[in-house]
Amino acid sequence: MKKLLPVLIVLLNCCQKYETDISNIHDATKVIGHGGMGIAHTYPMNTYPSVRRALTLGADGVELDVQMTRDGVFVAYHDYELSDRSTASGQIFAQNWDDIKGATYLNPIYTAYPVMRLDSLISRLPGREDVIFFLDCKNFNPDTTDYFLDKFAVALLNFLDTYLPAENTYIELKRTDLILRLQSKRDDVMIFYYGENFNDAIKTAIEYELAGITLAIHLISEDQVKQAHSEGLMVSVVNVHTRSRNRKAVRMNVDFIQTDMLRFLMSFLGR
Amino acid sequence: MAKSIFPLVFLFLFPAYIFAGIRNKPRNIIYVEVMGKGGYGSLNYERLIFGNKLLGAGLGAGIGTYNIFDYEGNFNPDLIIPLSGSVYFFSPHRIEVGAGNTFSSIVHTGHPGPGTERVNSMSAGLFFGYRYQRQINGIIIRAGYSPVIEFYSRIVHRAGVSFGYAF
Numbered sequence: 001m002k003k004l005l006p007v008l009i010v011l012l013n014c015c016q017k018y019e020t021d022i023s024n025i026h027d028a029t030k031v032i033g034h035g036g037m038g039i040a041h042t043y044p045m046n047t048y049p050s051v052r053r054a055l056t057l058g059a060d061g062v063e064l065d066v067q068m069t070r071d072g073v074f075v076a077y078h079d080y081e082l083s084d085r086s087t088a089s090g091q092i093f094a095q096n097w098d099d100i101k102g103a104t105y106l107n108p109i110y111t112a113y114p115v116m117r118l119d120s121l122i123s124r125l126p127g128r129e130d131v132i133f134f135l136d137c138k139n140f141n142p143d144t145t146d147y148f149l150d151k152f153a154v155a156l157l158n159f160l161d162t163y164l165p166a167e168n169t170y171i172e173l174k175r176t177d178l179i180l181r182l183q184s185k186r187d188d189v190m191i192f193y194y195g196e197n198f199n200d201a202i203k204t205a206i207e208y209e210l211a212g213i214t215l216a217i218h219l220i221s222e223d224q225v226k227q228a229h230s231e232g233l234m235v236s237v238v239n240v241h242t243r244s245r246n247r248k249a250v251r252m253n254v255d256f257i258q259t260d261m262l263r264f265l266m267s268f269l270g271r
Numbered sequence: 272m273a274k275s276i277f278p279l280v281f282l283f284l285f286p287a288y289i290f291a292g293i294r295n296k297p298r299n300i301i302y303v304e305v306m307g308k309g310g311y312g313s314l315n316y317e318r319l320i321f322g323n324k325l326l327g328a329g330l331g332a333g334i335g336t337y338n339i340f341d342y343e344g345n346f347n348p349d350l351i352i353p354l355s356g357s358v359y360f361f362s363p364h365r366i367e368v369g370a371g372n373t374f375s376s377i378v379h380t381g382h383p384g385p386g387t388e389r390v391n392s393m394s395a396g397l398f399f400g401y402r403y404q405r406q407i408n409g410i411i412i413r414a415g416y417s418p419v420i421e422f423y424s425r426i427v428h429r430a431g432v433s434f435g436y437a438f
């Protein structure tokens with residue numbers, strides 16, 4: 001019996017569900033699939049199969065990485081260099097969509113999956129009006145001219161109007177010039193500041209009157225989550241790729257968890 | 272004279288020499304390969320067509336997959352069927368060289384709307400690696416580099432480890 005005890009403890013721990021009330025802006029933890037099903041899944045992030053699988057499993061929403069080509073097409077892709085993960089090369093912002101079209105992912109288990117246009121990915125999603133979308137705008141383009149800022153803002157707003165539910169879509173940005181440009185054109189876009197540290201993130205979010213902040217989970221504490229909530233800011237966390245980090249994120253009462261362990265988090269939340 | 276005749280005699284006798292021992296050797300192998308030529312993993316059968324301590328050869332077929340359920344949550348497995356031939360040298364620690372073709376039927380994004388569709392394709396595959404296999408019934412272990420020449424046009428670098436039984 002003594003030998004079985006540690007096994008039983010481990011098993012009980014695996015089945016543990018979180019039963020404490022959530023206390024945040026909406027009094028609910030929203031489960032967001034990071035790039036769909038997260039890193040290290042059988043589907044590559046930022047592809048339709050990954051996003052669709054996350055939603056069929058019951059995620060509240062998904063996070064997608066967004067980059068804009070030279071000719072104004074949004075592409076769902078994470079890295080600065082296309083060659084890091086795909087058969088294409090160069091940077092997305094420096095090329096037209098026709099130069100990238102047809103590229104597939106490099107990882108030997110992902111070679112059947114193409115790099116996707118964001119409109120192609122989202123437009124075919126059934127029931128997308130009920131899905132929460134986080135668009136992580138990568139903004140690798142070093143261009144700071146008015147022409148570029150306007151082009152990006154107009155293209156993004158047109159995209160939102162065409163494909164996404166305004167009340168469920170959050171734009172993640174690191175560049176304040178783009179935040180200002182978006183706000184100058186529309187005041188109803190919900191923007192999250194993607195911060196490098198808590199103090200900078202909350203300061204920027206308050207200054208620009210944003211909807212919330214996004215931080216890597218190891219960069220924010222439970223007290224800081226409370227502080228953000230007291231300022232009326234929602235909190236979204238990323239880098240949530242272990243069980244312990246998922247549990248921690250729930251206990252911290254963040255509003256959105258961009259998880260890489262969707263099934264575990266759903267199970268932990270008893271859903 | 273003897274030196275010049277020896278290779279001819281050896282060549283003449285070689286088929287008899289190599290086929291001579293096969294009757295008492297295990298001729299069937301079943302093994303599971305992790306990664307390698309068949310998706311995340313494959314179940315394979317190989318038939319030894321000749322073999323001795325120096326040289327052996329086999330033909331094999333397998334079935335592997337990436338996903339059993341598609342992204343809509345339905346039972347709709349990806350199918351990967353590798354067909355291959357291998358030649359191996361020495362025993363029981365063998366050097367193995369192989370080549371083959373792989374048929375893939377992968378569940379893919381429906382175009383242009385939601386839903387799924389199957390994309391069928393053929394690819395070539397190679398294998399360079401190590402095999403532990405004795406001349407009697409028993410376990411086999413393989414490990415090696417197994418590049419896939421996808422659609423006969425693009426090399427995808429892969430590697431695999433196999434565990435199985437010869438009988």
